[in-house]
Amino acid sequence: MTKHVLVLGGDGIGPEVTAAAEAVLRTLDERHGLAIAFEHALVGGACFDATGQFITDDTMRRAKAADAVLFGSEGGPKWDSLELTGPPEARSGLTRLRRELELFANLRPIRPFDAMLSHSTLKPEVVKGVDFIIVRELCSGIYFGEPRGIERKSDGLLHGFDTQDYSEPEIERIAHAAFALARSRRKKLTSVDKANVMESGILWRRTVTRIGERHYPEVRLDHLYVDNAAMQIIRDPRQFDVIVTDNLFGDILSDGSAMITGSLGMLPSAALGAPREDGRRPGLYEPVHGSAPDIAGKGLANPLGAILSAALLLTHGLGRPDLAGLVEKAVGRALDDGVCTPDLGGRAGTSQVTAAVIEALGQI
Ligand SMILES: NC(=O)C1=CN([C@@H]2O[C@H](COP(=O)(O)OP(=O)(O)OC[C@H]3O[C@@H](n4cnc5c(N)ncnc54)[C@H](O)[C@@H]3O)[C@@H](O)[C@H]2O)C=CC1
Ligand SMILES: CC(C)CC(=O)C(=O)O
Numbered sequence: 001m002t003k004h005v006l007v008l009g010g011d012g013i014g015p016e017v018t019a020a021a022e023a024v025l026r027t028l029d030e031r032h033g034l035a036i037a038f039e040h041a042l043v044g045g046a047c048f049d050a051t052g053q054f055i056t057d058d059t060m061r062r063a064k065a066a067d068a069v070l071f072g073s074e075g076g077p078k079w080d081s082l083e084l085t086g087p088p089e090a091r092s093g094l095t096r097l098r099r100e101l102e103l104f105a106n107l108r109p110i111r112p113f114d115a116m117l118s119h120s121t122l123k124p125e126v127v128k129g130v131d132f133i134i135v136r137e138l139c140s141g142i143y144f145g146e147p148r149g150i151e152r153k154s155d156g157l158l159h160g161f162d163t164q165d166y167s168e169p170e171i172e173r174i175a176h177a178a179f180a181l182a183r184s185r186r187k188k189l190t191s192v193d194k195a196n197v198m199e200s201g202i203l204w205r206r207t208v209t210r211i212g213e214r215h216y217p218e219v220r221l222d223h224l225y226v227d228n229a230a231m232q233i234i235r236d237p238r239q240f241d242v243i244v245t246d247n248l249f250g251d252i253l254s255d256g257s258a259m260i261t262g263s264l265g266m267l268p269s270a271a272l273g274a275p276r277e278d279g280r281r282p283g284l285y286e287p288v289h290g291s292a293p294d295i296a297g298k299g300l301a302n303p304l305g306a307i308l309s310a311a312l313l314l315t316h317g318l319g320r321p322d323l324a325g326l327v328e329k330a331v332g333r334a335l336d337d338g339v340c341t342p343d344l345g346g347r348a349g350t351s352q353v354t355a356a357v358i359e360a361l362g363q364i
């Protein structure tokens with residue numbers, strides 16, 4: 001049966017890296033008969049310039065119908081400085097996709113490749129063997145909470161404010177996703193919050209603890225405050241297996257963790273919803289990085305975060321973890337051969353790295 005993959009390249013380096021990921025998927029499609037039908041649409045600033053919206057209703061419909069969405073990045077100085085009003089979903093195509101597809105579980109694996117150990121800003125002996133996954137809640141929290149705004153209040157001063165709001169069911173569903181993942185790995189879950197100063201953190205900690213005691217007694221659960229967690233990830237990242245945290249903390253901790261791998265350009269992600277009645281699970285696959293306006297259009301973007309996101313798409317969207325393993329091996333081979341972009345200390349461009357991965361796929 002045909003599998004529909006909607007490619008939304010977006011802005012800046014987004015289309016450069018999704019083209020690389022698509023080329024890898026097309027190679028596997030030719031060799032393994034995956035029957036993928038690729039569709040393309042605008043998103044982000046590019047879509048705003050063309051339609052006045054960051055994503056159109058038609059693209060939302062196609063995203064909901066697709067087996068998987070492959071996303072690049074959105075945003076850039078031209079659009080970030082617009083004075084927009086309305087809910088976050090009206091100001092960002094990505095945010096609307098995450099919210100309307102209910103992609104609440106964002107998996108962000110952190111696993112350095114051996115060839116890049118000496119390129120991490122941390123010591124090789126600290127990063128060797130690191131293998132953990134940040135499970136970031138993606139549909140709620142301070143990025144969505146109401147009220148929010150910039151208003152002049154009764155003190156006569158302008159106030160900018162946001163609301164961190166988590167309902168108990170929202171915490172329960174991300175806790176289940178994280179515990180289930182930890183159970184399939186090394187059975188260790190670290191929940192990260194700020195329960196010493198935030199009410200939402202108190203409910204978060206209480207709820208995660210209850211879900212663990214009732215449903216996952218075989219998983220060891222620890223709690224860390226986010227400030228300590230940020231330090232622990234740098235001090236001894238090998239101590240972690242699965243980390244579950246809220247939308248804001250997960251966003252920040254994952255960019256920081258990227259340097260374990262040598263570059264933000266290396267990190268992939270999968271944003272997953274609950275399985276539907278027909279058994280399919282909505283999913284959006286994207287590198288963790290943004291649109292990198294400083295290098296956009298130069299052919300220098302590291303495509304490996306996007307290519308490794310395509311590997312996550314193969315696992316979670318197309319049910320082919322075996323092919324995902326091949327992609328990861330091929331990335332390792334390309335890096336072993338020293339083919340990498342300048343962010344990893346190399347001299348290759350996006351297209352050379354992509355070609356090296358595709359060539360390695362043919363040799364595995
Ligand atoms: N998921 C998304 O679509 C995201 C979008 N953004 C948007 O992207 C724009 C730029 O945001 P920044 O804060 O600068 O974050 P960024 O992630 O775009 O870039 C941060 C730094 O990392 C480098 N970098 C990122 N990806 C790279 C890659 N694949 N290869 C080599 N170097 C790479 C950039 O050159 C830059 O120096 C903003 O408009 C922001 O809102 C930011 C984060 C995520
Ligand atoms: C819309 C933003 C929250 C994007 C971002 O920084 C991310 O998802 O990592």
Ligand SMILES: [Mg+2]
Pocket residue numbers: 251252255288
């Ligand atoms: Mg981010």
